[in-house]
Amino acid sequence: MKLKLLLIAPFALSISLALAITNIENKPESEASMAVTDPAEVIAKYIKAIGGKENVDKIKNAITVTEAEVQGNKISIRGISDSENGRLLQESSMNGSVLQKVVMANGKAKGSFMGQEEELPDEVAGLLKVQTYVFPEQQYEKLGYTLKADGTETIEGEEAYKLVITSPDGRMTTTEYYSVSSGLKLRTSSDVTGDISYSDYTEIDGVKIPMTLKTKNAMLPEAMITKVVSVKLNQQLSDEDFR
Template structure:
């Protein structure tokens, strides 16, 4: 370092001061509504002043290990092993020169969201009020000691330790005596750290999930404040008092050309092109409403990756050449997507409609309508308040689709641009309609 940088002249390094984030005056819930979610992502958090070398630093590592540091922790054993709410529940107690956080998190099924939050709070409160056991302490020490030893095999870890000694003005033997300090900790030390660091009544409970299903249930834990996916307060829009799901769908059908024009479209073949991180993708749809037939294909370089087909009252899915018949629940969900203008057949198919108010969709006020099949499959559509056009579709399995660039085709408006946000692809997919044939013949070859 001296050889290469020793002749550099020291400059004036700017300094900054930041206000220390304060803990909430009382517990509250921050909710991000994502209607298509079948899970809720939960994170309980509060700020904490903690940096490496603080008196509570090493004891906080032990405390966190017992609370949610691994598969033998209290959170994991409760929420996964005992309750079966999640695949894993964990916690962390951070360390930072400015400010850190204490957090606990898990992804759980929508229907157990409130129960999971209750168990999180219960475990945190029990830890603070009743403390840890000697057995838990010894196991946590063994796990942390083993992890510390293994980390020394990495040169980057050793280098980082050296940097920390300088950055945090630690004693030169801080890491050399780390295991001694760890092993010297007692149950009383850990319990005192828990009481100093954690306030069970002042967590912000951030939850991302289906707001219509979980909002009311979460109110028992504090005021529920809604945010958008950018962390800004959600716009609170109010729909007309007499608005219904049926009126929203009627307005949509009139906006795209009217029920008579829609009814005249019997078949459609649509091809769309998109690009996924440099790879060309083609998505094609075939609709045959008169014969209750439907097909969708996703292809790369002419090779079909995924194909969905509905015909003769049955459905099948083919992935990479492997064909599988749909189970009843899969078939019900596929049928929901098998109509070019599903709004025209919801009543005929016996689907129930739920009006869920006026929502903000990327700056556009839109009416939210939830469609449910008799078997329980659901999807959600959003219709722009001003134009009546459908601008967003949510599906728990396939993700979110945004519609734009409506153009008139045979007297009916159809979206020529789709933005697809799917859990199966890493980035939003921008798809453009490249060809569309309406009321043409549909052959078996088209479906295959």
């Protein structure tokens, strides 16, 4: 069985299971785009904007619950990112029934769809590793991803730095956009997930988290709005949370 996974992480969905480059029309370069050629500058500005490196580094794990509505059906997504121990859980449910679930622990990943479980390939587990971090952006290069600054574009009415991020094996690429003025991440784009826009940043325990996500892709008849309904940081986690 080929497992079809729909991963909707509330704020850590920077790189999806299958990262791919998005074809977006190039815009003329502005002074801002010519001034920034180092992706590390964009990431550093983002980390500062969401609370600063000291506060970000204090966050060891996060438990989030988000809700979205698709064609009149409400979907609940529960996610756990355990940066400290390299563990991940993403579980979506509808009307109390689990639709799909992805778990990563001890370097291995498994997924289930409508109750049928299978172990995921090592290359998928490798891509999931970045999602075990609550704020994965400052881990990209450490994990072997290549970052390239590619000018600016207008996103949601704001000028944004465009970063092209390529996976360690060089086969998969995603694009992220960060506001020139605020430093906040505005959008993540890939062929698989489509465009995911982030807004309503709210401070929780010293760090800012986007509470609204808007997803557009070819599989959705209209944009899907996902709302973060709860966020708990630095919780006591056990192995039972990742089974």
